[in-house]
Amino acid sequence: VLLYPKTLKVFLSSQNARVKIIWSEIESIVLKLQGLDYCTSYSVRAKTFNSLTTSEEAKISFKTLNNQIGSVYTWGNNENGNLGFEEPGIYYSPIPHSGLPGNSVVSVSASENSNLALTHRGEIYAWGTVFTEHQEMVVAAPFAINTPVVFREIACGLNFFGAISLEGNIFTCGCGFAGQLGQGDQTFCSDLTVITNFSDDKIQRKFLDISCSYNSFLACTEEGDLYHWGMVYTPVSPEQVQVSVPQYLNVGANSVKQVACGSEYFCVVTKQGKLLSWGNNSYGQLGLGQPILFLVPTEVELSGVKQVSCGNGHTVCLNLSGYVYAW
Numbered sequence: 001v002l003l004y005p006k007t008l009k010v011f012l013s014s015q016n017a018r019v020k021i022i023w024s025e026i027e028s029i030v031l032k033l034q035g036l037d038y039c040t041s042y043s044v045r046a047k048t049f050n051s052l053t054t055s056e057e058a059k060i061s062f063k064t065l066n067n068q069i070g071s072v073y074t075w076g077n078n079e080n081g082n083l084g085f086e087e088p089g090i091y092y093s094p095i096p097h098s099g100l101p102g103n104s105v106v107s108v109s110a111s112e113n114s115n116l117a118l119t120h121r122g123e124i125y126a127w128g129t130v131f132t133e134h135q136e137m138v139v140a141a142p143f144a145i146n147t148p149v150v151f152r153e154i155a156c157g158l159n160f161f162g163a164i165s166l167e168g169n170i171f172t173c174g175c176g177f178a179g180q181l182g183q184g185d186q187t188f189c190s191d192l193t194v195i196t197n198f199s200d201d202k203i204q205r206k207f208l209d210i211s212c213s214y215n216s217f218l219a220c221t222e223e224g225d226l227y228h229w230g231m232v233y234t235p236v237s238p239e240q241v242q243v244s245v246p247q248y249l250n251v252g253a254n255s256v257k258q259v260a261c262g263s264e265y266f267c268v269v270t271k272q273g274k275l276l277s278w279g280n281n282s283y284g285q286l287g288l289g290q291p292i293l294f295l296v297p298t299e300v301e302l303s304g305v306k307q308v309s310c311g312n313g314h315t316v317c318l319n320l321s322g323y324v325y326a327w
């Protein structure tokens with residue numbers, strides 16, 4: 001167990017390469033590369049990727065290969081249609097995903113049993129295990145979410161998901177048993193519904209980034225304000241509490257630009273290049289040097305942080321110099 005960040009050996013064709021870290025619960029580390037070849041110690045062959053994300057059971061990527069920008073490739077465990085096709089089994093090499101609009105995907109998000117893809121037109125497609133109010137279904141073929149709203153960010157949780165519209169509003173749907181939909185109750189919501197109630201009295205908010213885990217959400221605005229809801233930690237309770245309306249979270253003079261949810265812990269990157277973390281720290285995943293619970297956002301001893309990603313019990317971040325740290 002690493003309690004402090006350690007540098008990973010990552011080889012990029014340029015030190016200034018844009019790299020985004022996406023978390024995995026299967027003890028692997030995956031990089032999101034902007035049009036560059038990559039090489040790691042893992043068994044996946046080096047390809048030219050535009051972006052990549054992972055879930056516990058399957059890996060999903062969209063890549064640039066032979067100028068096919070925006071194409072989606074999947075591999076891993078397809079027991080529940082996670083890879084987007086009918087035949088169950090374990091697939092060890094990337095397979096072209098034929099069920100999505102060709103060359104149009106700009107973002108993907110995955111959870112343990114379901115997946116989302118966002119197109120350049122702002123449309124959302126879903127597949128995998130799909131829940132209704134009374135049952136769950138395995139839907140291998142991606143289907144478009146029926147909504148007139150245009151979206152620019154997506155986040156897939158366990159049996160629920162959220163998205164940020166072009167106007168900066170947050171929409172959620174799915175299971176709300178822990179208040180994670182932010183709609184003020186714990187009921188199931190079958191349609192993407194905009195969140196209208198917040199704990200503070202600001203008149204307008206334009207959200208920039210969003211992330212979710214098993215039963216919680218983090219989101220930040222363009223102004224750098226931070227909100228959380230679902231099962232969250234508060235400064236007065238050593239146990240997670242249920243918050244069904246987005247609650248403003250004070251991070252002092254810091255201004256947040258990126259958020260990441262792990263399993264019962266949270267991380268954010270500020271516009272000043274700081275990394276803050278809090279929550280469950282059983283495996284040292286907060287990077288704070290002590291395996292104890294932290295109830296409030298606390299600064300990690302790293303500077304110039306660009307991006308962070310959280311897993312089940314480990315964290316990976318990228319700094320402005322192109323170095324990757326993991327703990």
